Amino acid sequence: MGRAGGTTINLFMVASPLHYFCARIIAERFCRDEACHLFFIRDFLSKAVSREGWDSVTYLPWPRFYPKGGIFGKICRTRENLDIVAGKCPDAGFIRLHAPVIGTEAVNYHINFLRHSFPEARFTVRLIPDGLLNRCRHPMGRVKEFGQVFKKVRRLVYPSLNYYFFKGDRTGSDDPIVDRIYVLPDIPHEYQPSKIVELPSFYSESVQSTEDGDLKNALVLSQPLSSMGYLSDHEVASIAYGIHQFLDEAGIEDIHFKRHPRDPRGDFFLPDYHEIEPEKPLEDYVVDHPYDIIIGFSSTGLVTAKMILGGHCRVVSYGLNVSKEKGSEQRKKFERMLTEIGVEVVAHNAGKILETF
Numbered sequence: 001m002g003r004a005g006g007t008t009i010n011l012f013m014v015a016s017p018l019h020y021f022c023a024r025i026i027a028e029r030f031c032r033d034e035a036c037h038l039f040f041i042r043d044f045l046s047k048a049v050s051r052e053g054w055d056s057v058t059y060l061p062w063p064r065f066y067p068k069g070g071i072f073g074k075i076c077r078t079r080e081n082l083d084i085v086a087g088k089c090p091d092a093g094f095i096r097l098h099a100p101v102i103g104t105e106a107v108n109y110h111i112n113f114l115r116h117s118f119p120e121a122r123f124t125v126r127l128i129p130d131g132l133l134n135r136c137r138h139p140m141g142r143v144k145e146f147g148q149v150f151k152k153v154r155r156l157v158y159p160s161l162n163y164y165f166f167k168g169d170r171t172g173s174d175d176p177i178v179d180r181i182y183v184l185p186d187i188p189h190e191y192q193p194s195k196i197v198e199l200p201s202f203y204s205e206s207v208q209s210t211e212d213g214d215l216k217n218a219l220v221l222s223q224p225l226s227s228m229g230y231l232s233d234h235e236v237a238s239i240a241y242g243i244h245q246f247l248d249e250a251g252i253e254d255i256h257f258k259r260h261p262r263d264p265r266g267d268f269f270l271p272d273y274h275e276i277e278p279e280k281p282l283e284d285y286v287v288d289h290p291y292d293i294i295i296g297f298s299s300t301g302l303v304t305a306k307m308i309l310g311g312h313c314r315v316v317s318y319g320l321n322v323s324k325e326k327g328s329e330q331r332k333k334f335e336r337m338l339t340e341i342g343v344e345v346v347a348h349n350a351g352k353i354l355e356t357f
Contacts, residue, residue: 007093008034017281100130102172112162116292217254224263239319240268251317319348
């Protein structure tokens with residue numbers, strides 16, 4: 001990565017493990033020998049973020065969720081954040097702001113503030129992958145576009161809070177200030193081809209694809225389904241045995257289990273599973289520890305895993321037909337989305353499971 005004092009400054013703002021994972025890949029492969037500064041805006045990322053390879057790593061509290069004290073706490077936090085980020089750009093000749101979207105106030109105010117603070121520097125925004133948000137465009141519409149006027153009003157009292165107006169897609173992908181959009185490999189999108197840069201495969205050539213049929217290991221992802229009342233204890237147990245049978249029929253012998261942070265009960269866990277507690281984000285872990293199958297119910301981890309791993313791993317959503325939204329349009333839409341990105345949707349047959357166990 002870069003070295004301090006370089007004329008090109010890369011600023012990365014991340015709010016999720018996927019953002020961080022992609023930011024690291026972008027910095028390593030597209031910003032070599034340039035200064036790269038990472039800002040994470042949600043406190044839970046502190047355990048996931050590594051300082052290795054970055055010129056600096058800074059916690060930049062999201063003003064909406066972590067305001068300072070007082071009735072103007074959010075505004076004070078925003079102004080403080082603007083100064084912190086600008087402090088990383090001395091003598092900059094080219095500033096690139098990397099973020100998943102430009103609409104959120106945690107990111108947007110930095111655009112005009114940096115342009116005003118460094119008028120001689122060239123400035124662009126580059127969008128980093130944000131999972132399912134990138135599958136299609138999300139036009140704001142005239143009402144939301146007009147709503148930006150109210151965010152601009154703050155400038156009358158606080159000149160540094162100069163909101164950047166934009167139109168079209170709410171990520172900012174249509175705006176001229178966005179010169180590049182990074183996308184995950186093989187994931188469909190609706191962005192302008194001229195702006196697209198597909199991230200390289202996260203797998204090295206030495207990693208075996210599952211296409212040869214030599215299945216060996218699997219990872220089961222839990223969710224707080226019973227504790228949150230989405231499924232009964234009986235339904236969770238039945239699905240757990242169904243997952244076990246599915247993996248057994250697929251020739252899997254070594255089964256790992258990853259507990260959801262908000263799932264103390266460990267839905268879908270069975271005694272012959274090996275529970276893992278990786279110190280790194282799931283996105284990093286599954287790349288460094290290849291699995292033949294990753295399976296769960298409706299965990300967002302399934303979507304993330306498929307987007308990152310592509311054809312190198314079978315990703316399976318098991319038992320959605322048991323959902324309380326059974327037959328609903330919402331569930332059908334979710335199933336279509338899973339299928340479109342390559343996640344297998346497997347129905348649960350409770351009768352068959354009872355006959356087996």
